[in-house]
Amino acid sequence: MAISSLYYSTNPIHARRLGAISGLGAEERHGPLAGILGFGAGHLFHSLHQGLAWSMLALVLLHLAGVLVESRLQRENLPLAMITGFKPLREGEAAADSRSRAGLALLMAVAMLLFGAWWLQGYFTQTAERPYLPFAGRALAQDPLWQEECGACHLAYHPSLLPGRSWQRLLENQAAHFGEDLVLDADTVRRLKGYALRHAAERTATEAAWKILHRLPAESTPQRITETPYWKDKHGAIADAVWRQPQVNGRYNCDACHLDAEQGWFEDGAMRIPGGKTAGAISLAPYRLISSAAPGIHQQGSIPGVTR
Ligand code: HEC
Ligand code: HEC
The missing domain is CATH 1.20.58 (Methane Monooxygenase Hydroxylase; Chain G, domain 1)
Structure with a gap:
């Protein structure tokens, strides 16, 4: 039929x-x-x-x-x-085997429930300090010097978030860094540049790096991650009030919403908007289970704990 x-x-x-x-x-x-x-x-x-x-x-x-x-x-x-x-029998139809399969059905239902509970257990056991990241990526390169010199005022952005040419220019202009003088000596600049170029967007296989780079016109050398077309695209739906919240305090504070920003992953499973506000169409259902106590943007250093 x-x-x-x-x-x-x-x-x-x-x-x-x-x-x-x-x-x-x-x-x-x-x-x-x-x-x-x-x-x-x-x-x-x-x-x-x-x-x-x-x-x-x-x-x-x-x-x-x-x-x-x-x-x-x-x-x-x-x-x-x-x-x-x-189903009601129709004329001329023979009844099919009518032995009850309730036992089998029950068994299957229980198996599905158990599997579901096992699969989702991380969500039930997570806390604000130890959020559950279902897909923790492979560890990316980290550099103590970079952490120290670039993590004092804001998150030490992972170099994979901008192309090499951007880091080159940013570091060359370190004496006029968004109104700040970073007072780095030539040798420090050289070492930071070496690290940044080795792990820039072109050299790192993460989704964020690839997409940021892929959407960037070849002639543009952005000095901000927040000015790249991909970044703007992904965050365009977030209301101004969200950025102004004290727990966020500006677009450049990636770690207010991305619990794995420091690691450089930006996994879907590690996003949430502090204050319980959602960004319109974005589904953040699992994060509502985390209390809105944000790890604090100025509490520099590490994410307290990330479980797999
Ligand atoms: C003395 C404080 C200070 C230090 C140290 C510092 N920065 Fe910054 N950085 C700033 C300020 C201020 C801004 C602008 C923030 C804003 O948007 O108002 C900024 C912004 C940035 C941005 C753009 C963020 C965006 O909007 O996408 C990048 C990239 C950046 N810094 C990289 C670095 C790197 C790399 C280092 C280390 C070499 C570094 N910063 C060290 C103060 C600092
Ligand atoms: C106010 C919270 C907030 C801040 C601050 C924020 N983001 Fe996001 N970001 C989000 C949300 C929400 C999404 C999901 C958007 C979507 O899926 O449509 C997202 C998506 C992304 C994605 C795409 C991830 C994926 O796999 O889809 C990347 C990469 C990203 N952000 C990088 C950054 C970087 C880098 C910064 C800092 C310069 C930053 N974000 C700051 C909330 C934030």
């Missing part, structure tokens, strides 16, 4: 899963394909995934319409039969 064949049209789901796994592996560097595909491929699969998600929604609507039409045509309540497992 044409309509019931719709019920089994699961191919888009498989395609979507493939898109999701490839996207995850390439863009987020997680899952079975982590790091095998490049970020460019990841971007492509991400778009594919989105397109298929919309087509899935269309299929869901079609499926529901199919159930309604079939229920009408057959004059029976199909949704009810799906829940109870029983």
Whole structure:
């Protein structure tokens, strides 16, 4: 029957899963394909995934319409039969094996609940001091000198957040650093530059680095991460009031919202907006479980504790 064949049209789901796994592996560097595909491929699969998600929604609507039409045509309540497992016999029809499978159903339900609880346990056991980061990335390079010289007034931004040419210019202009003189001697500048260039956006395989770089016109040498097109895109929906909150106090305080800013990862799982305000369309559901006590932007140094 044409309509019931719709019920089994699961191919888009498989395609979507493939898109999701490839996207995850390439863009987020997680899952079975982590790091095998490049970020460019990841971007492509991400778009594919989105397109298929919309087509899935269309299929869901079609499926529901199919159930309604079939229920009408057959004059029976199909949704009810799906829940109870029983359908009235029609003339000439033999009863199917009617042994109850309640035991099996119960077993499966319990197994699913247990698996779910195990999978999500981190969310239930996290605290404000030890937030749960479901996808903690691989450790990126850190440098004590960089931490010391660049972490005194603000977060020591990971060099992967800007291209090498930006760090070069920033460090060359260190005596006029956004109105501050960093008073660094030539040797310190040289060492900082060496570190920054070795781990700049071009040289680091994180999603943030790739996307910041990829969206940047070749002729632009931004002096701020917050002026890069990707950054502006990602934060455009956040209301002005959020930036002005004392717990945030400006766009450059990445660590007010990104618990893993210091590590340079910027994972989806480590974001939250202090004060319980959400940024419109952004789903921050897991973070509402964390109390709004922000680790404090001026409390420089380390994130108190990050659990995997
Ligand atoms: C004496 C304090 C001080 C030190 C030390 C310092 N900075 Fe800054 N930095 C500032 C100020 C002030 C701003 C501008 C903040 C604002 O937006 O009002 C800034 C902004 C920045 C920004 C732009 C942030 C954005 O908006 O995206 C970068 C990048 C940056 N600093 C890098 C560095 C690096 C690299 C070092 C170490 C070599 C360093 N800073 C050391 C004071 C400092
Ligand atoms: C007021 C809180 C807040 C501050 C401060 C903030 N961000 Fe974000 N950031 C967010 C939110 C919320 C998102 C998620 C946006 C989305 O998914 O649409 C985000 C997304 C991102 C992403 C994309 C992550 C991904 O995988 O999608 C990057 C990279 C990022 N921020 C970097 C930074 C950097 C670098 C700074 C500091 C210069 C910063 N952010 C400051 C709230 C903040």
